[in-house]
Amino acid sequence: MTITQLQYVLAVAEHKNFTLAADKSFVTQPTLSMQIQKLEEELGVLIFDRSKKPIQLTDVGTKIVEQAKNIVNESYRIKDIVDQQKGYIGGEFKLGIIPTVMPTLLPMFLKNFIKKYPKINLKIEEQNTETIINNLLDGHLDAAIAATPLQNENIKERPLYYEPFVAYIPNGHRLSQNKKIESKDLDIGDILLLEDGHCFTDGVINLCKANKHFNDEHFQLQSGSFETMVKLANEGLGMTLLPYLHTLDLSESEKQNLHYFEEPNPAREISLLFHKNELKLHIIEALRDVISGVIRGAITFQNVQIISPVKSA
Template sequence: MTITQLKYVLAVAEYKNFTLAAEKCFVTQPTLSMQIQKIEEELGIQIFDRTKKPIQLTEIGQQIVNQSKNIVNEADRIQDIVDQQKGFIGGEFRLGIIPTIMPTLLPMFLNNFIKKYPKVKLIIEELNTDEIILKLNNGHLDAAIAATPLQEEKIKEVVLYFEPFVAYIPEGHRNFQKQEIEVDDLNIDEILLLQDGHCFRDGILNLCKNVAANEKAHFQIESGSFETLIKLADEGLGTTLLPYLHTLDLKEKDQLKLRHFKEPKPAREVSLIFPKNELKIHIIDALRSTIAGVVKGAIVFQNVQIISPLQKK
C-alpha cells in the first residue's frame, strides 16, 4: 500500500462519498475507487460498508483509518524535518482564526509576517471554534488562533496574550458614571450578545453565570457583529461587552463609553493552537514570534481572571 492510497481512504472516511472524496483529492472517482479496492484486496478486508448511505466505515475500517492518520502525518513530518534542517520557512500554511479575533489581530501581524517570510503561502479562513477543532483534527488546518483553554486532547495550545473584556455603557445608563465596574454591576438580561456559535458570547455567559437575571426583560437581541451591538446600545437597548483590541479602533466619542473592570480583570486567553504532532512547527514558531512582537505593545494586562470560552452545560 502507498501513502497516496491511505490519503484516499482518509478522504472517503471524512466525506462519506467516493465522488466528493475524489474531487477533494483531485483525481477521478474510478481512480480513487480502484486504489481503495486494491488496499482492501491486499488486506483481505472491507474498509467501507458501501451498502449504507452515506458510506460507513466497518469496525476494522475505523481502526485502519485511525492508523492511516498516524502514518500520513508521520510521512508529512519527513518534509518538515528536511525543511528545518535547511532553515527553509516556506510552503503552504493553512490558518484558521475565530471571527472575534480576525478583524483586530490579523491586520496587526499579517503585513509583518508576509514581508519577513515571503516564501510562506498563508491561506487564512475565518471559522468558529467548533469548525477549527474539526479541521485541525481532520488535517485541513495547520494551526489556528482561538480563545482557550479548549481541553482538546489532540490539540496543543501556546498562549499569545490575555485580552480583557471591556464594557460599553451608553450615557444615561446607571453604570455610566462609574470609573470601573465589577461583574456584579452587570445585568445579563440587558447585555447585547453575539449570535450563538461565537465563543466570546459563551465567555460573557460564563462571566455572568452568577449574576441574577431580570425576569422583567421585554426583549433579547443577538447580532453577528460588535458594530451592530454598539449601535443598538447607543439606541438605549442595553449594554455590551467587547474584547479589548476591538476598543482601540472605536471613535473618540465611543471610547468615552468604555468601562474597564476592576482587577483581576475578566479576560479571554488567546492562543495559537495546532495538532500535537506539530507538523510545520518551524512556520508555527515564526507565526508565534511575529504575533508576540506586535501585540506586546498593545496587550500589557497581567492581573487577569481567565474566562472559559467553553459553553457551560
C-alpha cells in the same frame, strides 16, 4: 498498501462520494476507485458500503480510516523533519482563527509576516473553536489562534496576549454614571450577546455567573457581530461587552461609552494552538514572534483575571 491508497480512502470517507473525492484528489474517478478496491482486496474486507447513498463506512472501515489518518499525517511529517533540519522556513501552513479575533488581529500581523517569510504559503480560515479543535486533531490545520485555556490534552497552547473585556454602556443605562465597573454590577438580562457558538459569549456568561442574579432566562437578544451589538446598545436596547482590540475602531463619540473594569481586569487569553505532535514548530515560532511583536504595543494591561472560554455547567 500505499500512502496514496490511504489518502484516497480518507478522501472518500470525508466527501462520501467517489467522484467528488477523485476531484479533490486530482485523479480520475476510475483510478481512485481501482486503488481503493485493490486495498480492500489486499485486506480482505470492504471499507465502504457502496449500496448506501451517501456512501457509508463499514464497521471495520471506520477503524481503518482512524488508523489511516495517523499514518498519512505522520507521513507528512517526514518533510517537516527535513525542512527543520535544513532551517528552511517555507511551504504550506494552514492556520485557523476564531471569528472574534480574526478581524482585529489579522490586519495587525499579516503584512509583516508575509514580508518577513515570503516562502510560507499561509492559508488562513475563520473557524469557531469547536471546528478548530477537530481540525487540529485530524491534521487539517497546522495551528490556530483561539481563546484559551481549552484543557485538551492533545493540543498545546502558547499564550500570545491577554485581551481585557471592556463594557460598552450608552447614556441612560443604569451603569452609565459608573466610572469603572465590577463583574458584580453586571446583569445578564440587559447584556447584548453574540449568538451561540462564539466562545466570547461563553466567556461573558462565565463572568456574569459570579453574579448571584444570573438567570439563563434573562437573555433578550443575540447578534452575529460586535458592530451590530454596539448599534443596538446605542438604540437603548442594553449594554454589551467587547474585546479590547475591537474598541480601537469605534468612533470618538462611541468611545465615550466605554467603561473599564476595576482591576484585575477580566480578560480572555488568546493563544497559538497546535497538536502535541506538530513538527512545523519553526513556522509556529516565527508566527508567534511576529504576532507578539505587533501586539506588545497595542495592549498594555498588566493586572488581569483570565475568564475561561469553555462553557461552564
